[in-house]
Amino acid sequence: MKHLFYTICGLAFCFVISGCASTDEADSVQVAEVTRSVFYAPFYAALAEGYFEEENIEVELTTTWGGDKTMTSLLSGGADVALVGSETSIYVAAQEAADPAINFAALTQTDGTFLVAREDLSNFDWNDLNDSTFLGQRKGGMPQMVGEYVLKQKNIDLKNDLTLLQNVDFGNIPSAFASGTGDFVQLFEPQASTFEKEGIGKVIASFGAESGLVPYTSFMAKESMLEKDPDLFVRFSKALYKGQQLIQNQSAEKTAEMIESYFEDTDLDILISSVERYKEQDSYASDPLLTEEAWQTLLDIMEEAGELPDRVPFDDLVDVDIAKKAMNEGG
The missing domain is CATH 3.40.190.10 (Periplasmic binding protein-like II)
Known part of the structure; x- marks a missing residue:
């Protein structure tokens, strides 16, 4: 009976260990990007270098070709994260969405x-x-x-x-x-x-x-998703931040080689010149933190174009805590 007891305990222990191991499975995050562009090089570099895997995140990337399609994918649950122009979150908020899209990480800071x-x-x-x-x-x-x-x-x-x-x-x-x-x-x-x-x-x-500087392209998620699992988005932003810092500190040639697999039909020399152009005009955000000053510039541009439905306050559609925590933990 004693041996049987130890055997059962051993099996139970193995079951617990097995159960714990299952919880270590990577979080799958479906990302819908508005287009495929060298403009997004820091993100692709983070993917290529395995930074998301280091944060236990498996990214499933889909190109949805257009802001309206990208936002539809996010709001309908077809994607967990949208990589799209920040203006789309303002359009959604203006429609009094029950679950608005919140900008949680910046990728680009100029027009591309x-x-x-x-x-x-x-x-x-x-x-x-x-x-x-x-x-x-x-x-x-x-x-x-x-x-x-x-x-x-x-x-x-x-x-x-x-x-x-x-x-x-x-x-x-x-x-x-x-x-x-x-x-x-x-x-x-x-x-x-x-x-x-x-x-x-x-x-x-x-x-x-x-x-000039404007929050041009950002990662966003539905408010309910951010509230449900904020740690997931902090880890996502940490991986992104590593990619952003990498791009800032290495040559255009190295970056082009790193992201080449995302542009199979594009010659390496074209990728190099593209990265150089974006780096020269400081298009790549060096960190994921959106600023209120740049947000106001965005509103001004939309208003000038006659497309601004409402001057939505920065705090309503931007979560800076996620980016700040990611930068503190990843710095």
Whole structure:
């Protein structure tokens, strides 16, 4: 009987250990990204270097191609985290959503688009856009609003000085320009550099350099998710922070090699030039903390574009505690 007792206890102990081991399984986090771009290099670097795995997180990444589709995926439960323009959280809040999308980690801090001309304008002046056809981005999205913001600063009347096209789907804009639509187009990297290499167009200006700091692309989750498991999002932000610091402290060549697997159809030299452009204009946020000053700039840009439904307070849609804790623990 004594031996049987010890045997049962041993089996029970093994069962407990086995049960404990099962709780160590990685947390699966489904991330929906609005597009695939070198603009998001710190995130891809964190993935490539295994930083999320170190935080016991398994990331399932899906590209949803457009802010509306990305936010729909988040709100419907198709994704746990959305990587998308911060303006989308304001649109959702304006609809009095019961479970709003909350920005918890910043990824980029400038606009990520470049002005590409069909011809090489070595002595470019913004007035060269007058009487031209400008292939812009989706109405109400951050690229288009920043584009309009910059053009207005350059005293360009969007209704009278040029023809603005906004009827092309986000994912089809590059192919539309390549097919002959527009004299100028607003593009992210690596598409802009690819067009240069192929002789389709020439990068002549940066909207990010012209518009200044703004919380352009952020990671967000539904408020209920953040409240349910805040530690998960702190760990997520810690992994991201490691990637952000890595990008800041290494060469564009090293970063390009690191993220190459996320751009299988893009040559390494294009990735290098793309990373260099973004680093030169300080597009990559060095940490996940969103600032209230940049948030107010975002509201100003949206208001200037006539797309701001309400000046939603910073504290209503931004959770800085998660980023701060991640930085403290990961520093």
